[in-house]
Amino acid sequence: MTLVWLHDDLRLADNPALTWAAARGAVIVVHVDEPESATGVREPGEAAAWWLDQSLGKLEQRLSAHRVPLIRARGDAATLLPRLARVTGAGAATWQHRHHVPLAKHDAAVAAALRAAGLTVTEHPGHLLTEPADVTTKQGGAYRVFTPFSRRAGELIDTPGALGAPLPEPALHGPGTDIADAARRDVGNRGDVARRRDVSLERHNTPGEEAARARLAEFLRKLVEGPGYEKGHDFPAVDATSGLSAHLRFGEVSPREVWVTVAELADREPKAAGDAHAFLRQLLWRDFAWHRLHHHPDMAWVNMRSRFDDFGWEYFPADGPAEHREDLERWQTGRTGIPLVDAGMRELAETGRMHNRVRMVVGSLLTKNLGIHWRHGEEWFWQRLVDADHAANPFNWQWVAGCGDDAAPYFRIFNPVTQAERFDPDGEYVARWVPELGTDAYPEPMLDLKASRRRALAAYERIKDR
Numbered sequence: 232m233t234l235v236w237l238h239d240d241l242r243l244a245d246n247p248a249l250t251w252a253a254a255r256g257a258v259i260v261v262h263v264d265e266p267e268s269a270t271g272v273r274e275p276g277e278a279a280a281w282w283l284d285q286s287l288g289k290l291e292q293r294l295s296a297h298r299v300p301l302i303r304a305r306g307d308a309a310t311l312l313p314r315l316a317r318v319t320g321a322g323a324a325t326w327q328h329r330h331h332v333p334l335a336k337h338d339a340a341v342a343a344a345l346r347a348a349g350l351t352v353t354e355h356p357g358h359l360l361t362e363p364a365d366v367t368t369k370q371g372g373a374y375r376v377f378t379p380f381s382r383r384a385g386e387l388i389d390t391p392g393a394l395g396a397p398l399p400e401p402a403l404h405g406p407g408t409d410i411a412d413a414a415r416r417d418v419g420n421r422g423d424v425a426r427r428r429d430v431s432l433e434r435h436n437t438p439g440e441e442a443a444r445a446r447l448a449e450f451l452r453k454l455v456e457g458p459g460y461e462k463g464h465d466f467p468a469v470d471a472t473s474g475l476s477a478h479l480r481f482g483e484v485s486p487r488e489v490w491v492t493v494a495e496l497a498d499r500e501p502k503a504a505g506d507a508h509a510f511l512r513q514l515l516w517r518d519f520a521w522h523r524l525h526h527h528p529d530m531a532w533v534n535m536r537s538r539f540d541d542f543g544w545e546y547f548p549a550d551g552p553a554e555h556r557e558d559l560e561r562w563q564t565g566r567t568g569i570p571l572v573d574a575g576m577r578e579l580a581e582t583g584r585m586h587n588r589v590r591m592v593v594g595s596l597l598t599k600n601l602g603i604h605w606r607h608g609e610e611w612f613w614q615r616l617v618d619a620d621h622a623a624n625p626f627n628w629q630w631v632a633g634c635g636d637d638a639a640p641y642f643r644i645f646n647p648v649t650q651a652e653r654f655d656p657d658g659e660y661v662a663r664w665v666p667e668l669g670t671d672a673y674p675e676p677m678l679d680l681k682a683s684r685r686r687a688l689a690a691y692e693r694i695k696d697r
C-alpha cells in the first residue's frame with residue numbers, strides 16, 4: 232500500500248506521483264493542512280483556502296468512485312504521515328516535488344521520518360514545465376531576465392523526450408474499508424480541517440479537475456474562433472485569456488498538459504498558431520517566477536533590487552499612521568474615485584480574480600501614486616486572489632513596484648485614466664463593476680494623479696543611482 236501526499240497536484244490525470252503509487256497496488260491519498268509553525272511558510276490566504284477546500288471535496292468524490300480514500304488532516308506532516316503509515320501498514324509514500332526552498336526542506340524532513348519508519352519514499356516533478364535549478368545560464372547561474380530565461384526554458388522543453396507526454400489517469404484501487412476507516416478515525420480530520428463557504432466566490436468559480444479540463448477545452452476553442460489571445464489578452468472586458476491560473480495553482484491540470492495541448496493546436500491550426508505561441512510564452516512567466524523564488528525564497532518581503540531598501544515606502548503593520556491606513560483601505564475596498572482601479576479592486580473582492588492588465592494598474596497606483604509599500608498590496612492579494620501563490624504573487628508585485636527582477640522601470644507609472652481609455656475604450660469593464668459612476672454616489676478621486684506622479688518620480692530620483 233502506498234500513501235500519496237497531495238501538494239499542489241489535485242488531479243488524477245498526468246499526476247506522476249499518483250501513477251507511481253497506483254503501479255505498486257492499493258493507494259491512500261492524504262492532504263495535510265499544515266500550519267506555518269510546521270513549515271515556516273505562510274498558509275494560503277482566505278480565497279485560496281476556499282478554492283483548496285472545494286477542490287479537495289471534488290477530488291474526494293472522484294477518488295471514492297475507485298474506493299480510494301482521501302484523508303484530510305491538520306497538523307505537521309512529519310508527525311502525521313508516519314502515524315498514518317503505522318495505522319495503515321503502508322510500505323511507501325510519494326508526492327509531487329515542491330520548489331519553494333523551505334517547503335522542499337520540510338518535505339525532506341518528512342521523507343527522512345518515513346524512511347526511518349521503513350517506508351520507500353519517492354518525489355516526482357509535475358508542478359512546472361522546467362525544474363528551477365535546471366534552467367541555468369552558460370556560466371551555470373540563475374536567470375534574472377525573462378527573455379533569455381524563456382529562450383533557455385523553451386530549448387529544454389523542446390529537447391526530445393524532456394517534457395514527455397501527459398500521463399493518463401491511472402487505474403486506481405484503495406485498501407479495504409477497515410483500513411480506510413482506521414486511517415480516517417486515527418488521522419483524518421485531526422486538528423479540525425477548516426471547511427469553507429463563500430457565496431460570492433462560489434458564484435464566480437468552479438474549482439476541480441473537471442472544471443480545469445473544461446476551461447482548457449474552452450480556451451482551445453477560443454484560440455481558434457475567439458477574439459485572439461495576442462490582441463485580446465490586455466483588454467479586461469474581452470474574454471481572451473485562459474482563466475487557468477487557479478487551476479494551475481492547485482495543479483488541477485498539469486502545465487505539461489496545457490503546454491502539449493496548446494502546442495499541438497498550434498501545429499494543427501495555422502490560423503491559431505500566433506496566438507497559441509503568445510500564450511505559451513506567457514505561461515513561461517509562471518516558471519520564471521518559480522525560478523526566481525527558488526533562488527530567492529525571501530521574495531515576499533525582501534526587495535530584489537536592494538537600492539529600494541532606502542526608498543521611503545510606507546510600510547505600517549497595523550499601527551501605522553491613520554491617514555495611510557485610510558488610503559490603503561480605500562484602495563482595498565475600491566473607493567479611490569479612480570474608476571479602473573475601483574473596478575479591479577471590486578472584481579477582486581467579489582470574484583477572487585482580477586484581469587492581469589488591471590492588476591498592473593492597481594499595483595502601480597498603490598506603490599507609486601500612493602507611495603504605499605508593495606508588501607501591503609501583496610498581502611491583500613494573498614488573502615483575496617484564488618490564484619495567489621508563493622512565486623507569482625510576490626514576483627509580480629515586485630515587478631509592478633519596480634524593485635523586482637526584470638521589473639517595469641520605476642518611472643513607468645501607469646496612468647489609470649489613459650490605461651482605461653486604451654484597454655477599456657467603451658468603458659464596458661468599468662461599468663460592470665462601478666455602476667454608480669457618473670452619479671453623486673461615486674467618490675471624487677482620492678488623489679491628484681499628476682502631482683502624486685511627480686512626487687513618486689522625485690522619490691525615485693533620490694535612490695536611482697545608489
Ligand SMILES: Cc1cc2nc3c(=O)[nH]c(=O)nc-3n(C[C@H](O)[C@H](O)[C@H](O)COP(=O)(O)OP(=O)(O)OC[C@H]3O[C@@H](n4cnc5c(N)ncnc54)[C@H](O)[C@@H]3O)c2cc1C
Nearest residue numbers: 472473474475476514516517587590618619620623624627
Ligand atoms: C500584481 C500582480 C499579482 C499577480 N499575482 C498572481 C498570482 O498570485 N498567481 C498567478 O497565477 N498569477 C499572478 N499574476 C499574474 C497574472 O495576472 C495572472 O496569472 C493572470 O491574470 C491569470 O489569468 P489567466 O489564467 O487568464 O492568464 P493567461 O493570460 O491565460 O495566462 C496563462 C497562464 O500563465 C501564467 N501567467 C500569466 N502571466 C503570468 C505572470 N505575469 N506571472 C506568472 N504567471 C503568469 C498563469 O499561470 C496563467 O494562468 C499577478 C500579476 C500581477 C500584476
